Amino acid sequence: MNKNNGMMILGIDVGGTHTDAVLIENFMIKKKSKVLTNEKDLLDSLWKVTNSILKEENPKMLKKVVLSTTISTNAIVQGKTDRVGMILVNGPGLPPSLLRINEDCHFISGYVNHRGIEITGIDRDSVSRIGEYFKGDGIDHCGIVGKFSTRNPCQEIDIEGIINAHVRHISLGHRISGHLNFTRRISTTFLNEAIREIYSNFLNQVSNLMHLRDISAPVYILKADGGTFDIIPSGEFPVQTILSGPAASIMGILSMVPGKEDAIALDIGGTTTDIAVFAEGVPLLEALGITISEHKTLIRGLRIKSLGVGGDSRIRCENGKTIIGPEREGPAAAFGGPSPTPTDAMIIIGLTSIGDKLRAKEAFLQIARDMHCSVEEAAKAIFEQTCGMIVSAVLAEIETINNKPVYTIHEILEGRKLKPTILYVVGGPARPMSSRLGELIGCPVHIPEHAEVANAIGAALARTTAEITIFADTEQGIVTVGEEGERIHISPGFTRKDAIKIGKEKLREKAIKMGARDEDLEMDVTEDQEFNIVRGFSTTGKNIRIKVQIKPGLVASLRNGV
Amino acid sequence: MLKKKKKTGLIFFPAFDWAISPTHPEREERLLYTQDQIFEEGLLDFDNIIEFKPGIAAIDDVRRVHICVPDVKSVITESHLISAGGAITAAEKVMKGEVDNAFALVRPPGHHAMLVVHGARGFCNVNIEAIMIEYIRNHYGPKRVAIVDTDCHHGDGTQDIYWNDPNTLFISVHQDGRTLYPGTGFTNEFGGPNALGTTVNIPLPPRTSDEGFLYILDHVILPILSEFKPDLLINSAGQDNHYSDPLTDMSFSAQGYALLNDRLSPHIAVLEGGYSIEKALPYVNVGIILAMAGLDYSHVREPDYAPLTIRQSGEISRYIEKEAAEIYTLWKQRDLMREELIGNAEYIKRKKPIYYDTDGIREQQEETVSICRDCGGLVTIDSIADTGNSIFAVIIPGQSCSVCRAKGEEIYASTDKDVYNYVYFQDRDRDIFLVK
Numbered sequence: 001m002n003k004n005n006g007m008m009i010l011g012i013d014v015g016g017t018h019t020d021a022v023l024i025e026n027f028m029i030k031k032k033s034k035v036l037t038n039e040k041d042l043l044d045s046l047w048k049v050t051n052s053i054l055k056e057e058n059p060k061m062l063k064k065v066v067l068s069t070t071i072s073t074n075a076i077v078q079g080k081t082d083r084v085g086m087i088l089v090n091g092p093g094l095p096p097s098l099l100r101i102n103e104d105c106h107f108i109s110g111y112v113n114h115r116g117i118e119i120t121g122i123d124r125d126s127v128s129r130i131g132e133y134f135k136g137d138g139i140d141h142c143g144i145v146g147k148f149s150t151r152n153p154c155q156e157i158d159i160e161g162i163i164n165a166h167v168r169h170i171s172l173g174h175r176i177s178g179h180l181n182f183t184r185r186i187s188t189t190f191l192n193e194a195i196r197e198i199y200s201n202f203l204n205q206v207s208n209l210m211h212l213r214d215i216s217a218p219v220y221i222l223k224a225d226g227g228t229f230d231i232i233p234s235g236e237f238p239v240q241t242i243l244s245g246p247a248a249s250i251m252g253i254l255s256m257v258p259g260k261e262d263a264i265a266l267d268i269g270g271t272t273t274d275i276a277v278f279a280e281g282v283p284l285l286e287a288l289g290i291t292i293s294e295h296k297t298l299i300r301g302l303r304i305k306s307l308g309v310g311g312d313s314r315i316r317c318e319n320g321k322t323i324i325g326p327e328r329e330g331p332a333a334a335f336g337g338p339s340p341t342p343t344d345a346m347i348i349i350g351l352t353s354i355g356d357k358l359r360a361k362e363a364f365l366q367i368a369r370d371m372h373c374s375v376e377e378a379a380k381a382i383f384e385q386t387c388g389m390i391v392s393a394v395l396a397e398i399e400t401i402n403n404k405p406v407y408t409i410h411e412i413l414e415g416r417k418l419k420p421t422i423l424y425v426v427g428g429p430a431r432p433m434s435s436r437l438g439e440l441i442g443c444p445v446h447i448p449e450h451a452e453v454a455n456a457i458g459a460a461l462a463r464t465t466a467e468i469t470i471f472a473d474t475e476q477g478i479v480t481v482g483e484e485g486e487r488i489h490i491s492p493g494f495t496r497k498d499a500i501k502i503g504k505e506k507l508r509e510k511a512i513k514m515g516a517r518d519e520d521l522e523m524d525v526t527e528d529q530e531f532n533i534v535r536g537f538s539t540t541g542k543n544i545r546i547k548v549q550i551k552p553g554l555v556a557s558l559r560n561g562v
Numbered sequence: 563m564l565k566k567k568k569k570t571g572l573i574f575f576p577a578f579d580w581a582i583s584p585t586h587p588e589r590e591e592r593l594l595y596t597q598d599q600i601f602e603e604g605l606l607d608f609d610n611i612i613e614f615k616p617g618i619a620a621i622d623d624v625r626r627v628h629i630c631v632p633d634v635k636s637v638i639t640e641s642h643l644i645s646a647g648g649a650i651t652a653a654e655k656v657m658k659g660e661v662d663n664a665f666a667l668v669r670p671p672g673h674h675a676m677l678v679v680h681g682a683r684g685f686c687n688v689n690i691e692a693i694m695i696e697y698i699r700n701h702y703g704p705k706r707v708a709i710v711d712t713d714c715h716h717g718d719g720t721q722d723i724y725w726n727d728p729n730t731l732f733i734s735v736h737q738d739g740r741t742l743y744p745g746t747g748f749t750n751e752f753g754g755p756n757a758l759g760t761t762v763n764i765p766l767p768p769r770t771s772d773e774g775f776l777y778i779l780d781h782v783i784l785p786i787l788s789e790f791k792p793d794l795l796i797n798s799a800g801q802d803n804h805y806s807d808p809l810t811d812m813s814f815s816a817q818g819y820a821l822l823n824d825r826l827s828p829h830i831a832v833l834e835g836g837y838s839i840e841k842a843l844p845y846v847n848v849g850i851i852l853a854m855a856g857l858d859y860s861h862v863r864e865p866d867y868a869p870l871t872i873r874q875s876g877e878i879s880r881y882i883e884k885e886a887a888e889i890y891t892l893w894k895q896r897d898l899m900r901e902e903l904i905g906n907a908e909y910i911k912r913k914k915p916i917y918y919d920t921d922g923i924r925e926q927q928e929e930t931v932s933i934c935r936d937c938g939g940l941v942t943i944d945s946i947a948d949t950g951n952s953i954f955a956v957i958i959p960g961q962s963c964s965v966c967r968a969k970g971e972e973i974y975a976s977t978d979k980d981v982y983n984y985v986y987f988q989d990r991d992r993d994i995f996l997v998k
Contacts, residue, residue, distance in 0.1 A: 093603045093848060095861040111865055114598040114844055119865040148602055183604035296607050405615045407597070408579040409641050412618065531591035532584055536808070539585055543594070 007063040010215075011460025012049060013222075013248045014069040017270070019045040020456040021053040027461075031057075032453045042071055043205050050213055059214045067231075068222035068248040068459040071202045072195050072241045077293050081194035085139040087130060087163065088186060089122060089146035089155050099183060101190050104139060106130045108159075115473055115543070116151030116480055127159050131166035141196060142166075143189040145173030147182045151471055153485040169196060176239070177298035178469025178482030178547065179288055188289070188297040192239035199238035203231055220515060224290055224301030226251040226283060226458070226552035227465025230515030239299055242292050245455065247302045247552075248462075250276040250283050252454030253424050255461045255554050257446060262420045264394055264441070267454070268427035270312035271328040273390050275305040275397055279418055283552055284401065300467060302552065303401075307393045311343040311429040315382060317370035324386055333363030340364050342386040343429060348379035351432035387433060391440040426451035464516035467526075467549040468507040472499045475533045475541025481506050496530045496544050503548040511550055520555055523548050567610050570855040571655040571664035573648040574600070575616045580641040580670065582920065587809060587837040588685040592669060599844030600851070611855050614655060616648030616668060619697075623650065624688055625995040626696045627723060629955045629986045630679045631947065633997075637679050638687050645670050649694035649832050656829050657702050663829050663854050665799070666690075667847060671834045673713060673798050674744065676722035678955065680947040681921030684715060684744060691798055691832050692723045695730070696960070698794065700993055704729070704961050708792035710783055710826060711735065712775075712819075713800020713834040714810040716747025720798065721761055726754035726931050726938045727959055731762070731790045733783055735775065737803070737812055738765040743919070749889055752896070754931050755903055755910045756939040759896030762786060764889060767881055768811040771874040772818035774882045775803070779822055781886040786893055797828035801836025801846045805872045806864070809837050813872040816842070820849030820859040828854075841866070904933055924948045936963035940970045953984045960990035967991075 009024045015037060023031040033053040038044045046067075075081055085104045090096060091111035099105070108130070110122035134142060142163055146155045153174040160170050171192045173185040210219055220228040223240045226247040234241065249267045253276075257263070260281035267274040277284050283302050290301035308326025315324050316339070324342060332343035334355025344360035346352050361375050368378040402417050423445045425434040430447050438445035450457060469482030472494060479488050479499065484506060490498070504523055511521055527547035532539045576593035583589070600606070606613050623646065624634045631637070645668045652664035672691060674684030681687075695707050708731040709724075711717035717734045724730040739745045753761035764778055787795065801807075803814035823831065831850060836843055845864045852859035892899075904910075909932045916925040925947040932940045941957040956974045958967050967989065974987040979998045987996040 090861075092845065092861055092863045092865060092867075093599070094852075095858045097858065113840075113865060114595045114602070115840065148598075180598060180601040181604045181607070182602050183607060296604075403615050405574060405613050407574070407576050409577055409644060410579050412575075412616070412644055413640060529578070531578075531594055532589070533591075534585050534589070537585050543591065 008057070008061050009460045010053065010062055010065045011456040011458070012046065012065070012067050013245060013455035013459050014042050014045055014067070015245050015455060016070060019049045020453045021049040022453050022456040022460055023053050023057065024457070024460050029450055029457070032450065032456070034453065042069060042202070043209065046206070047209060050209070054213065060216070062215055062217040064217050064220060065210065065215060066220040066222060066228055066459045066462065067206065068244045068455065069202070069241065070245055072199055072238050073243055073245070073292065075195040075198045076191060076242060076295070080198060082141050082197050083139055084141045084143055084190050084193040085130070085134045085167070086143045086145070086186065086190060087127065087159055089159070091120070091147045093147065094183070099186060101186050110146065110155050112146060112148045112152045112155060114148055114151065115476070116148060116471065116478070117476065118152060118154060122155050122158060124162060127162045131163040134163070135166040140168040141193040142170045143173070143186070143193045144170060145182070145186045145189050148180070149174040149185070150178050150180060150469060150482045151480060152487070154487070157485060169193065172485070174485055175483060176237070177289065177300070178467065179298050181288055181298060184289060184296050184298045187295045188239055188299060191295060191297065192237060195238050199241070200235055203235055206231065218515060222248055222459045222462060223465065224299050225285060225465050226302050226462055227550070228462050228515070229464055233514050239297070242299060243290055243301060246274045246304045246306070248455040248458040249274065249426060250302055250304065250458065251462045251552065251554070252456070252458030253426055253448055254278070254283060255457055256448035256450065256454065257424055259422070261422060262418050263422045263424060264420045265424045266390065266394070266426070266437070268390070268425065268429045268433060269310045270331070270428065271308070271310045273307045273310055275307065275394055276302060277397060277401060277418065277420065285552070287404070305393060305397050307390065309386060309389050312337065312341045314339045315341060315367060317367060322367065322371065322382065322385060324382065324389065332360065334360040340367055342382060345379040345382040345386070346429060346432040348376060349383060351383070383436070387436045387440055390437060394441060422446060424448060426454045461554045463520040463550070463553055463555045464511055464514050465550050465552050466507055466511045466514055466516070467547060468503050468510060470499045470503040470544070470546040472544040473533070473541065484510065492541070494542070496528065496546070499544045499546045500525060500528070500548065503546045507548045507550065516550070521550060522553065523550055566856050568662040568854065568856040569610045569612065570851065571652055571661035572606070572611055572613045572851060573616050573652050573664065573666045573668060574613060575644060575648045575668040577641050577644065577669050580639070582685060588670060592837070592839050593667065593843065595840050596667070596843045596847045599848050603848055605848065605851055608855065608857070611851065612661060614651050616644055617651045619643045619646035619650055619693055622993070622995070623693050623697050625988070626700060626990060626993060627692045628675070628679045628688055629677060629943070629953065629988060631951045631953055632984055637681060641670055642687050644668070645672070646688060646690040646693040649690045650697050652830050652832070653694045653698050657698060665831045665851060665854055667833050669833065671800070673711060673717040673720050673800070673834050674715070675719040676916065677957070678925070678927065678943055678945050678953070680925050680949060680951065681918040681923040683916070683918040683920055685835070685920055686719060689719050689723055691720060691796060694830070694832070695796070696990060699960060699990070705793040706791065707731070707794045707796065708787055708790055709733070709796045709798060710828065711798035711800070711834070712803065712822065713798055714802040714807065714812055715743055715800065715835060716763065717798055718744050718746050721751065725761060726757050726941055728757040728760050728938055729961055731760045731786070731792060733762045733764065733786065735764045735766060735778055735783070737810055738767055741768050742810060749885070749892065752892065752899070754939070755900065756931065756934055756937070758900040758903060759893055762889065762893060764885070766812070767878050769813050769874055770878055770882065771813035771872050772815055772821070772869070774874050774878060775814055775818055775822060776825070777882055778886055779825055782889050784825070785890060794830070795826070795828045797823065797826060797831040798834045799823070799831040799850060800834030801843055802838070804836065804838050804842035804846060806838040806841040807836065813874060815867060815869070815872070816845035816849045816862050816864055819846045820853040820862060823850045824853040824859070907933055909933060932966060932969065934963060934966055937961060937966055940966040942973060951984070952982050953986065954982045955986040955988065958989040958991060962991055
């Protein structure tokens with residue numbers, strides 16, 4: 001018997017079209033609910049779906065609420081962002097012209113090198129002047145980013161100390177990610193500040209709503225990597241919540257399927273098809289970070305390839321070629337939409353019996369004429385083309401993953417290749433398309449139960465994820481905890497094992513702060529490298545690089561097969 | 563600085579699990595900080611910089627270039643096949659038009675590896691540029707190729723391999739051989755009798771700085787290249803001319819390297835030496851990548867860069883100006899010199915002792931090249947090493963005439979294999995390698 005008996009988890013995904021909620025009790029779906037999303041007022045959608053699903057339920061029985069929302073994504077995509085003053089310690093390398101992310105970028109002198117050694121100090125006077133300028137110009141938000149600040153955050157922290165008095169809130173580059181990539185660190189830090197205000201307001205409203213609905217259980221927010229964090233710490237890192245919707249669906253699929261095999265997960269929607277890949281049952285993450293609206297970021301996110309083709313994609317003929325997507329002009333013609341779509345094709349050839357078949361056929365007349373064939377043949381061809389597009393994207397994705405550059409002889413010779421043995425499909429057209437997709441890819445297909453609310457289930461069952469980067473330099477006698485901005489003195493005898501130990505301790509502290517539970521602290525070491533530091537011809541120290549993470553996965557009790 | 567962007571392929575293979583020994587300059591972390599700098603600058607996020615995974619060179623690719631004694635597997639490790647494979651991948655991407663140029667940032671290096679390989683010398687086992695070039699010729703047809711070797715050490719291996727090839731121009735710029743390993747690369751080393759002038763050596767005095775290198779580039783290298791008109795230009799991009807390199811004594815900088823690469827505009831650059839792993843390589847490599855991609859490199863400099871303190875003396879400048887004029891005159895007179903050198907000879911022999919410093923092997927070699935007006939000539943090599951191996955090799959160097967080929971086949975057939983441990987036959991045009 002599980003100790004959580006009788007306790008419930010509420011999972012909500014506020015998506016672009018629908019807002020879905022599931023109530024999970026003893027890891028069984030107790031209830032599901034779906035409402036249309038009110039783009040202008042996400043809170044309204046949240047309120048409706050919560051009321052609907054909690055009707056006749058005792059909110060005191062909720063163990064937690066997990067929310068996935070498009071608030072951050074929308075703010076960025078729609079440009080509803082605040083002005084952010086950026087202070088960049090760029091040092092030698094790329095010219096400022098290639099680093100300037102907005103009009104409020106200020107470059108100051110100073111440099112920390114690749115080993116985290118401070119080579120040139122910062123110019124404190126110019127920082128003060130910039131601070132005064134920010135204040136005078138009404139800039140409330142500030143991002144501070146230094147090159148190699150993940151190796152030594154001291155300059156960022158110093159600048160923060162000077163600028164603090166002049167602005168309302170500051171984001172520091174090294175806190176966002178432990179990965180190297182100055183340009184991405186700049187854009188990520190910028191975005192974090194740019195959406196902070198709108199996100200904080202939303203959080204306040206969510207808290208009020210929970211209060212009104214008598215919910216006292218902790219509230220978690222879903223991140224792009226398919227992990228959760230507590231609503232309060234989430235306020236410092238709103239940028240982590242971008243693109244959590246697709247991650248929610250993938251985590252949902254993960255929760256509904258058995259096995260630890262290499263797999264492909266497809267979420268076929270109206271406009272797009274999301275492709276994710278599981279390696280031995282674990283969803284793959286982006287190597288560096290996700291991209292949103294042209295911004296390449298350092299946000300850890302599930303590796304999801306989004307293809308501009310879905311059930312409602314517009315079909316048109318151009319120069320004798322049929323083009324499917326990437327636009328969606330409305331629902332399928334069979335549901336009163338303006339143009340023929342793959343869904344209509346599937347209705348015509350009898351793969352599904354939804355909608356008005358006559359209207360679908362009517363919409364296909366012109367295409368059939370352009371293709372010089374019957375409506376049925378045209379529908380068959382469109383169906384094949386749609387499946388073909390998805391399959392080639394899937395195969396290309398696997399090819400890309402398998403051709404990822406590696407930097408050791410061992411990996412070149414022994415590198416593991418991904419070989420998916422099962423295909424999971426969710427989304428509207430999952431049923432009519434899945435068997436053909438499986439045939440083309442050459443592996444068995446599985447459509448999980450409750451696929452239509454996979455996103456909300458994914459949110460409900462995701463565990464807290466986190467990552468820590470450790471960089472030790474025994475010649476300098478310092479270990480740096482990247483994301484935490486900590487610098488700790490170490491003895492010359494410090495080893496890789498010590499570094500891993502520190503990494504795990506710090507990861508534990510961080511995850512607990514983010515709301516993780518003890519049983520969910522399943523850690524693994526994702527980077528483990530040690531190099532000599534040589535002066536002349538003798539070794540004078542070690543350069544140790546460790547990354548530990550709690551990888552995306554499901555809350556413990558579920559994994560244990562309750 | 564507004565330039566035309568180019569699509570640049572990057573083959574980055576730092577071989578983090580390979581070293582000659584833990585404290586040897588050619589060790590695991592040689593490209594570690596370069597990786598850090600490339601990652602931190604976010605160079606791989608540029609749309610016009612594309613990273614490719616290196617391929618693995620085949621044994622046949624090595625045998626097309628080298629006579630490995632006793633065989634390829636005995637003188638290399640997997641790392642060498644990946645390093646050469648990385649260079650081949652760079653070439654493939656350029657030849658197929660996927661990119662405008664490519665940089666094989668790979669290790670271990672190769673430019674000290676000569677035609678015959680008894681072991682490792684100058685940290686090199688096999689010549690990765692030559693393996694790449696012969697791969698290109700084998701897959702894409704005959705090509706006029708120019709190699710500009712900007713490593714601080716004389717590229718004696720590449721020189722040896724292409725000594726008799728009139729279709730491969732080899733120009734080496736390096737620290738004067740009287741002051742640095744391998745002690746060769748003087749201006750009178752000018753190519754074999756059928757290929758005189760397609761080997762050009764430019765020894766520079768210690769402490770030559772940016773202006774000296776760029777002077778040589780503008781006054782010798784670029785003029786010769788414009789006359790040679792190569793189909794393909796390759797830069798052996800050693801980085802040990804840097805002022806902070808621990809093994810050499812030059813004063814070149816990251817800015818200088820980037821400028822040189824920009825003006826030279828090679829189709830393919832291949833990393834060679836360079837052992838200032840913290841202070842030079844990160845900046846030099848970022849500079850070269852930006853220059854190749856047509857991006858602004860003007861802010862790439864070493865944190866401790868102080869151009870005035872490392873600037874070459876006026877004496878050095880004058881020496882270099884004089885040398886440049888002499889070398890260019892020599893090049894202009896190459897055809898005349900050739901006639902004088904050949905006279906009525908039917909073949910020309912050269913004897914050379916070769917020392918494999920990395921493996922501690924000594925070799926005595928006699929190379930015979932037949933005089934030919936139609937091709938690079940038939941080459942035979944008689945070599946004995948103190949490993950006990952004694953070999954004879956017949957080389958048909960490529961783009962060879964039928965007379966030289968027939969003669970070579972006859973010599974191979976008639977050579978008594980009992981006199982040597984091994985007798986080899988290498989025909990680059992037909993891609994034939996035989997051993998008996």
